[in-house]
Amino acid sequence: MKKLLFLPILFFGLSLIGQAGYQPGDKVNNFSLMNVDGKMVTMNASDSDIEGYILIFTCNHCPYSVLYEDRIIELDKKFKGQGYPVLAINPNDPKQYEDDSFEHMKVRADEKGFTFPYLVDETQSVASAFGATRTPHVFLVQKVGSDFVLQYMGAIDDSARDEEAIEELYVENAINALKNGQKIKENSTKAIGCSIKWKK
């Protein structure tokens, strides 16, 4: 019996190896990051309209991020009024891609008419805490009391390159499941993306 009890612990331990950052079910730390308008933004648990946030690590230079820009705007438009606004976060070292600098972020947010804050994670500590690895990389958090709990991490949908071939709207499905008190079908998905450009 003791042996049987030990097994799950062993497997749990093994599953942690090689995975940094939060896992679905984990409480996440709040953050305070500068938006392109110069104001600091945090997740606001005291706002009664807020049910959670769609946090998206993204950037200017990555073609996969660019592919998703319009879809991210649509997500925000659709879910902001339902209590799940988008917060976009650029974690990249601008020394490696000038395109990802704060100045260029302002330009892109303006050009594309971002309906959501576009925050700079200058120290990369937020991306690191979440275990973000690529852009775009989504982390859906749900408000629980005064905390935020990670409920879904991964891709926005299942077909980055071909919008017409989309079969699974992972983020939308996850939010709808949360709203209906159902279990999220897939709470972690993978997608091709650009690696986050960590400071050297």
Add this chain to the structure above:
Amino acid sequence: MKKFVLLCFMINAFYQLNAQDYKVVRFDDIQQIMETKNDTLYVLNFWATWCKPCVEELPFFDEMQERYQDQKMKIILISLDFQSQIESKFKPFLQQRKLKSEVWFLNESKFNKFIPQVDQNWSGALPFTLFLRESDQYRSAKEGAFLHGELKTIFDNIFDN
């Protein structure tokens, strides 16, 4: 006449292969390589022309291709470039770089299932490289680009000991 048409077709195919210098593949083709049972070392490098760290490490793979071309090994550079940019970016890149390793173009759009099949620990970020050899169950993988010395050490350890 039939023979002439066939000849024309063959010449055409030959030149196309040389001009393009890459092969369009699906997941199945990659899986086939991953399941090959022999003593060849397969090195699968997932990259794209738009991925700067990927492009930076390509010469290192080519150098290993030259250095160990007599060994039982095969380096395959699997591009995840966009279908819409084959003509504008991918082909010009190949023509300019004249890569020595084999180049594949992966024609797929659904990656959530495929990525863990390549490797459980791959998040999907590029570049990603997998080393496989069935005969001695050799397997190693890396997400992110190699430094020159780092890649050389791996190959040297495999072939020079």
